[in-house]
Amino acid sequence: MKVNYAGTVSISTLDWTGKAAVTIFFRGCPLRCPYCQNHPYLEGPDLVELDFVKEKIETSKPFVSAVVFSGGEPLMQPAIVPLAEFAKNLGLLVGIHTNGCYPERAAELAERKLVDKFFIDVKAPLDDSELYGKVAGWKEYGEINSVAKKTPEEIIAAVEKTIETADASGLELELRTTVIRDLIGSEEDITSIAAWVSGRVKNKGVTYVLQQGIPEHSLQEDLRKIRVLEREELLKLGEIAKGFLGKVMIRTKEEGEEIV
Ligand code: SF4
Numbered sequence: 001m002k003v004n005y006a007g008t009v010s011i012s013t014l015d016w017t018g019k020a021a022v023t024i025f026f027r028g029c030p031l032r033c034p035y036c037q038n039h040p041y042l043e044g045p046d047l048v049e050l051d052f053v054k055e056k057i058e059t060s061k062p063f064v065s066a067v068v069f070s071g072g073e074p075l076m077q078p079a080i081v082p083l084a085e086f087a088k089n090l091g092l093l094v095g096i097h098t099n100g101c102y103p104e105r106a107a108e109l110a111e112r113k114l115v116d117k118f119f120i121d122v123k124a125p126l127d128d129s130e131l132y133g134k135v136a137g138w139k140e141y142g143e144i145n146s147v148a149k150k151t152p153e154e155i156i157a158a159v160e161k162t163i164e165t166a167d168a169s170g171l172e173l174e175l176r177t178t179v180i181r182d183l184i185g186s187e188e189d190i191t192s193i194a195a196w197v198s199g200r201v202k203n204k205g206v207t208y209v210l211q212q213g214i215p216e217h218s219l220q221e222d223l224r225k226i227r228v229l230e231r232e233e234l235l236k237l238g239e240i241a242k243g244f245l246g247k248v249m250i251r252t253k254e255e256g257e258e259i260v
Pocket of ligand 1: 035
């Protein structure tokens with residue numbers, strides 16, 4: 001089996017709060033979020049053997065307690081299943097960063113106990129398909145890597161299903177929204193997302209994270225000049241989310257992670 005591979009960070013403390021992890025980046029994603037920071041990973045195949053990636057995990061094993069699969073979109077590729085199995089057999093915890101578009105694969109991993117924590121994007125209010133489509137770059141992506149294009153409504157349905165699966169599995173769960181001035185992250189947007197999470201997610205240990213998008217590294221060129229949302233602005237949004245949820249954090253370039 002081949003892996004469409006983008007790279008490895010041998011020891012990362014940024015991808016799973018509180019853990020040292022080896023992070024494996026998968027290439028390819030069905031979305032084209034205008035603010036995407038990992039856009040060099042979106043295009044083109046760079047196929048490697050499964051054993052090549054296993055070796056990367058094994059080499060880091062003495063120094064880490066977890067592996068994080070990120071991307072791109074890791075759940076897009078069948079190789080995630082044997083890789084997660086390999087990591088679990090080595091005694092590592094497994095975390096998965098996902099845009100939520102692959103609920104079936106998330107369910108398979110959860111059922112087989114091959115994952116310990118899901119980190120799922122909630123890119124926009126789940127009751128606003130127009131905005132969700134805009135933030136996911138729906139107009140910009142076509143038939144990518146033979147993946148059938150999902151409508152914004154289908155993306156939302158998949159994200160909801162993935163969150164439901166993660167919630168029902170009782171695993172650790174982080175939901176995250178990346179905020180970019182004038183695109184996503186108004187007070188109304190965050191109110192709507194936090195209210196949805198509060199009403200639908202049963203796991204009261206769920207963490208909701210507001211991430212500071214960095215416009216200068218965006219996929220979409222005209223976004224690169226937009227002024228970054230300041231820490232104080234994120235804190236204010238965090239306070240709004242806190243009105244609905246027990247565990248809220250902000251993540252900024254200046255201060256890293258802070259509990260609200
Ligand atoms: S930010 Fe969007 S386009 Fe970029 S990897 Fe994540 S889901 Fe894909």
